[in-house]
Amino acid sequence: MALSPLEKIQVWLFKAIAGLLFVIFRLFSPRRIGLSEKRVPPVNNPLLLISATQLARKIRRKEVSSVEVVQAYIDRIQQVNPFLNAVVKDRFAAALQEAAHVDKLIEEETGGEEVLEDRLPLLGVPMSVKGSIALQGMPFTTGVVLRQGIVATVDSPSVALLKRVGAIPLGVTNTSEICMWFECHNHLYGITNNPYNLERTPGGSSGGEGSILGAAGAVIGIGSDIGGSIRMPSYFNGIFGHRTTPGIVSCENQYPPFTATQEDYLSTGPMCRYAEDLLPMLKIMAGPNAHMLSLNTKVDLKKLRFFIVPHDGGSPLTQPVSKEILNIHRKMVERLEADLGVQVQEVRFPELHYGYQIWETYMHLPDKEGRAPVPFSVVMGEPGPPVWPLWELLKWMMGKSDHTMAAISAALAEMTQVTKPSTFLIQQKEKLQKKVDELLGTDGVLFYPPFPSVAPKHHHPLFRPFNFAYTAIINTLRLPATQCPLGLSEEGLPLGVQVVAGKLQDHLSLAVALYLEKTFGGWRDPGAK
Template identity: 65%
Template structure:
């Protein structure tokens, strides 16, 4: 659908205003520190180049000890974390003790490797956890200064299941303040850097996980996603992640909890350095709900139907997709067609143009109980005085606010948000759901960008705040799959 002349003018005007604001913002914004170093030291330990499944196999077979693996990752974290600021609290001493217990268990096991694999598939493998999740003995502040002294007494269910499978947590990783922004930055832990370019963001809200995995300092991790918080960091850091269908992995034990209609979109999911670890992790994290996904079923890719959607149709609120990303998607299409002998159909879906409006509407609606969602300002007030967004913005300009500009901005936006959804946007959302359900069915795969740009420079998302909607708009798709169990259909975001 072609843009109108007014929409093109609005887009140009918005970008001009944003860049003028950016010039002023540079005077006030905190800058990441990496001592002038432009890139990370290379990985030298071969253990860091193996997947979690390969490491678990080697540990079970006594080809390497869990202590050696855990120590290798500790060494790498100590080497690169001063540059990327991804891990915010470690438990290295406890992890080494647990690894020694694993090695002792393997020495004493008489049932053989198969018994260990069945009972403890991740035995001895290190893992990292987003700080928003409860990990016993670790902070659970979600970057909020008023929660800085909070220490978890128990594990979140997803964490407990992975530990029960034998994984050994190394520590917790950074996130955006209250998990609602695509740059992992808060006034408690600071800014997380991208391991491939320290001047760029690692994404959010699970950016600490994305960065530490991308740096080769972790092999598997836990993230959460309500509008792209797993998918965006995976895209920016060159790793793998999955936002499962709603209701598969428990969301309990993370802060902030979802409320209102948001409960239908928040998902906990796996993040990993190697693709082969995705299914085993999801199989463990899903616990008793895993059977809904048929993860062990064989899938013949030649019998799947593939669709390519290169962009959202040209929303004036969202940046155009970079030419290099369009070219990358064309290369994926070319590879699929050559390798599988299939034809990938290219589509433009007009409703994607309203993706931000759809996401914003759904996030502000009350839940099934009729209760409205908790406001962002209320979350910012956790454990302290009530937050007034306009006063907080004034304090920020003077350098006295305990909150990031992104968090303050989100609270300000809520002040102008209508409690009555636009009938037009609701119509677009319903139309989009119906079209995608009919298009994908049970055997469809949609290729779609994760973001219109590669990882932006630090703080740039403040001036392109709607670009996250490339992942935000796919929450309605997840709702379809969860409610109707059409679990083969999926969106592959590139």
């Protein structure tokens, strides 16, 4: 298989832009000094080491008050956020008032613990919310300078559903500019750091969520994912994150806007430190669509079929998968086979070679009415006129641009796009879709690297801009996937794997997440190195 001459030129242009940006960034970017000598403090409050499910149970049983739990997380955020810059706006005072109301409600409840558990399963539990997802009264800017001052007037459906069952939002977290990059950085709130190494990125676009959860500043949170924006931050920060089968959890009241075609590949889903919280969160967030998933079905892992794809076959656009990742995946396979008596079959798909190009093609397909997505240069300029990418690049070099290099790069790359969708790439996607759907069926699970390396240093994604293809291709296939931590690297950075299941089979990957947490230890305190 080979790309057409026009597509080869496009790949060359992408690489040339990345190389040019490397030179420009090295010459003009400010230096970040001394971060490697800092890390977040260790967790010293035992309330921060309990899952949301268990916290809710303790609150219902009056073993601990909601005020105590909320205050513990407020204290932790105030302790770690100066290191991380993850929470960009808090609502601590309102959260404490809501927690006090919860405690009063529990005191007055006459129906017993079972009634509260059934009606309000997350009663009194604090949570964080990605800044691109509307939380009433909180900034709704998605890191865009021109949107400064815009406040959400309503809750997004997923936020509203979690609040309705008793969860208490503590604030909103940072994102990449316009959610279009896997580095959590914008010129409105600045850059967010990884709690395991402050010189490393927490990923994006749900990077603030990943960072504050990984630092034990939150126990549960909400993210969104159109190219890996839940799974990459979950991986880089050593937590669990689930990309839901598209169309199950509502994506309304989020920014930036998306087309009907893009919505086919976008998911809103749970992010958390403990695997047991994934399924109850998804049940709540799915709302009226929960019946479409078999979330109450008990999964016997010994009856599942397991597959692993080690890498994308050596795409020229992506970095080779590191030996550390390949080794931990090998150990995972060995444990699965020994513990469950199953066989994990290695499979390869040559179509993955074109993972990024497939994703990029489908992100720009017109909808059923023939309307193309709004150009990124237009979104960057809203509510004003579109930006001129080359002019913004010159302004950035002089320190005068309101936009990040990542956003400017995306606008520059958009200028190289082929206007007519590639028939070859559409054929590759259709072949891959058929192969994977047939392989997984309703009882198959596939392991695939979430990224070729551990969390990169800040801004290094600019020089390896296509590595997110490892998560993005799963979006294009419209499949659910759960990101699971697998311990730490020799450098003390999280390792992990994405567990992919068939359409509407979210419960399978969630069940595997519970097993992997038990086997490999799950989340690790980044301050306890």
